[in-house]
Amino acid sequence: MKISIQGEKGSFHEVAARLFFTSEVVEIVPCMTFDLTLLSVREGKAAFAVMAIENARSGSILSNYSLIRESGMKIIGEINLRIRQNLMALAGQKVEDIREIRSHPIALSQCSEYLSRLHGVALVESDDTAGSAREISEKKVTGVATIASSAAAEIYGLEIIEHGIETYKKNYTRFLVLAEEKDARSDGNKVSICFSTGHQPGSLAAVLVRLAELDINLSKIQSVPRLNGEWEYMFYADLELKPDHDIGLIRNVLENYTTNLEVLGIYIKGEQLHES
Numbered sequence: 001m002k003i004s005i006q007g008e009k010g011s012f013h014e015v016a017a018r019l020f021f022t023s024e025v026v027e028i029v030p031c032m033t034f035d036l037t038l039l040s041v042r043e044g045k046a047a048f049a050v051m052a053i054e055n056a057r058s059g060s061i062l063s064n065y066s067l068i069r070e071s072g073m074k075i076i077g078e079i080n081l082r083i084r085q086n087l088m089a090l091a092g093q094k095v096e097d098i099r100e101i102r103s104h105p106i107a108l109s110q111c112s113e114y115l116s117r118l119h120g121v122a123l124v125e126s127d128d129t130a131g132s133a134r135e136i137s138e139k140k141v142t143g144v145a146t147i148a149s150s151a152a153a154e155i156y157g158l159e160i161i162e163h164g165i166e167t168y169k170k171n172y173t174r175f176l177v178l179a180e181e182k183d184a185r186s187d188g189n190k191v192s193i194c195f196s197t198g199h200q201p202g203s204l205a206a207v208l209v210r211l212a213e214l215d216i217n218l219s220k221i222q223s224v225p226r227l228n229g230e231w232e233y234m235f236y237a238d239l240e241l242k243p244d245h246d247i248g249l250i251r252n253v254l255e256n257y258t259t260n261l262e263v264l265g266i267y268i269k270g271e272q273l274h275e276s
Contacts, residue, residue: 001024001048002026002027002029002046002047003021003026003047003048003050004028004030004031004041004045004048004049005017005029005030005037005049006032006033006036006037006052007030007128007129007130008030008131008134009028009030009155010129010134010151010152010153010154010155010156011131011148011152012052012083012129013050013052014130014151015081015151015275016050016081016173016273017177019079019081020050020079021048029045029046032127034051034061034063034067035067038051038068038178041073041178042071042180047183048076048177048178048179049073049178049179050079050176050177052173052175053065053174055106055171055172055173056168056170056171056172056173057109057168058106058110065194065222065224066224066234068176068178069194069262071178073178073181074178074179074180074183074184074185074264074265075192075265075266076183076185076265076267078174078175078190078267078269078270079174079175079177079270079273080173080175080273081173081174081175081275082170082172082272082275083166083171084163084164084166084274085107085110085111085165085166085171086148086153086160086162086163087147087160087161087162088148088159089142089144089145089158089159090136091157091159092159093142093143093145093161094161095161095162097142098118099120099121099122099143100122100143100145101121101122101123101124102124102126102135102136102145103126104125104127104129107148110171112167113167114162114165114166114167126146129146129148129149130151130152130156132146132147132148133146133148133152133155133156133158134152134156137157138156145161146158147165151275172272177267185266185267186266187266188241188267188268188269189241189243189268189269190238190240190241190268191250191263191265191266191267192265193239193254193262193263194234194235194260195207195234195237195254195259195260195261195262196226196232196233196234196259197235197257197258198259203257206257207254207257207258210257214249214253215242216239216240216241216245216250218237218238218239218240219238220236220237220238221235222236223235223236224236234260240269247263
């Protein structure tokens with residue numbers, strides 16, 4: 001089964017993909033950007049895509065909400081992955097040997113407390129955590145470390161100098177699993193929707209009241225600009241369902257209070273998982 005991810009092999013996207021499809025033989029299709037990750041599925045190069053949508057520390061990746069809606073693909077699952085960041089370099093080096101650390105800016109920010117204790121070490125932003133690990137390994141660069149997953153250290157033959165250097169130990173990233181609309185699920189205990197409302201006072205409040213009346217737990221709501229020059233927004237919401245909830249009824253009720261209503265996916269609420 002081919003799974004497209006943003007980033008290279010050994011990235012946290014790959015870790016999340018393998019944990020979700022744990023019972024399958026998985027082939028990873030690395031992509032440089034999130035839009036190419038979705039395009040790989042639409043072009044038949046992969047069966048599913050795995051995409052990060054938010055981090056407990058860094059917040060939501062707003063552009064990915066729009067990418068999902070515009071692609072027409074559907075969410076079929078989610079993974080809440082505990083992100084454990086590790087400092088790694090070529091074998092035999094110690095912390096005092098390191099003069100430069102290369103990694104993705106989000107990884108660097110997640111380790112800010114640890115990094116602030118290092119003196120005389122330059123922090124260099126890169127496009128991908130695993131990509132930095134690969135580059136150090138291939139070019140045999142000494143005095144340079146990266147921050148990445150333990151899977152990256154194993155794949156690229158690097159030695160972990162410090163384990164678990166992330167500032168917040170409950171550092172989770174939520175990943176979504178996406179598929180073509182024909183492969184969408186029709187059941188689950190969680191549904192992601194998007195919609196817009198008018199600029200009239202109480203427009204959004206009316207939607208929230210209707211959800212409360214239906215006894216639905218709104219676990220997340222996120223506004224994203226529509227980029228039409230009129231300061232209008234799309235609202236993206238995650239709803240947690242009970243067995244007796246009817247998706248059709250929910251949709252019919254909300255259509256009376258929203259515009260551009262769309263169901264982005266129905267799926268099973270993800271568990272909190274750890275890199276093995």
